[in-house]
Amino acid sequence: MLRIAIVIGSTRPNRQCHTVAQWVHTHAGHRQDADYEILDLADFSLPLLDEPVAAAMSNDYARETTRAWSRAIAAFDGYVFVTPEYNHGPTAALKNALDLLFVEWNDKAAGFVSYGLQGGVRAVEHLRVIAAELAVADVRIQVALSFSNDFTDRQLHPHPHQEEILNRMLDQLSSWATALQTVRLTAQNTALTGAGFSG
Template sequence: MPSSVAVIVGSTRPGRIAGNVAEWVHRVASKRPEVEYEVVDLAEWNLPLYDEEIPAAVGQYAGEHTRRWAEKIASFDGFVVVTPEYNHAPSAAVKNAFDFVYAEWRDKAIGFVSYGGAGGVRAVEQLKLVAVEVGLAPVSAQLALPIAADFPGYPAFTPQPSREDELTRVLDQVESWSQALATVRA
């Protein structure tokens, strides 16, 4: 059975551009036959602000929305998160999605595609700390998309020609680390 990687759309804001970026990531990734990629749009999950009484690390999920989210996250071997940078930070929606579950993230690889005024790198710095805390293995490759360069007709997304090669490095690392960590998960 091939590995599976989620491309998480890390914004729920009306008028967001994360969906366009995630669809581009998915189109590029889908050309890779060894791994199945699936877009997971946080806007479709409609997770409330973290509302579990017991911490996620305990693994006792009370909410039906949490149990469904846990099942979804558990079904993947790795992740590529497409995140905006709002005020030097990731969106609240993507941080909230991390907080809902714990064990389901563990021992899996994660890569980041970010966008913003400075390419979203500060958002990713913060998300890497969160990822490590829940037991994910962030890869070193990252794709940062500055608004001025990759969204010249904002909000239209027009990636620079080199971006596909940069994305390929992220995908290569997520795939190889996902496969390596399969033995740890077993």
């Protein structure tokens, strides 16, 4: 069964992100295409990048906090990143969590759910550039919840069309996450047989 993590991208006290992620989880739970699980960055208490070697160079991590994060992320086939917009970018907590790992993200798929005055779309544009560098295939459809249309008195009340957009995003995500399982399997088999090095 495909496993998709719904990553809570804000660690702020009184964050809205938890409620938004719960909304995603509730609707994703009605689907049969994958197991959807919430992954809360706040549970990992990740320090600001404190690894002596960049993850792209080695995944032999020095810190137990990184190793725990690595185990969690490696277990999933795809991710829904839930993020607010902070100064037209994603949260520093999410950027840091992305930077800490490399191979665990590679050849996986991702979709985005953002929120903000303009739906948090600028945060997602940043994340798409970062995803490319991590070899994450980010799907086109994104959910952008706006404070004026999808929140009332700072409580999440998404316009009904947002549920349909969420489902279309998850359709793309599960399709790409399934396809990329084959890519990762092929890469593993190639490494096991040593293809490319035999005469």
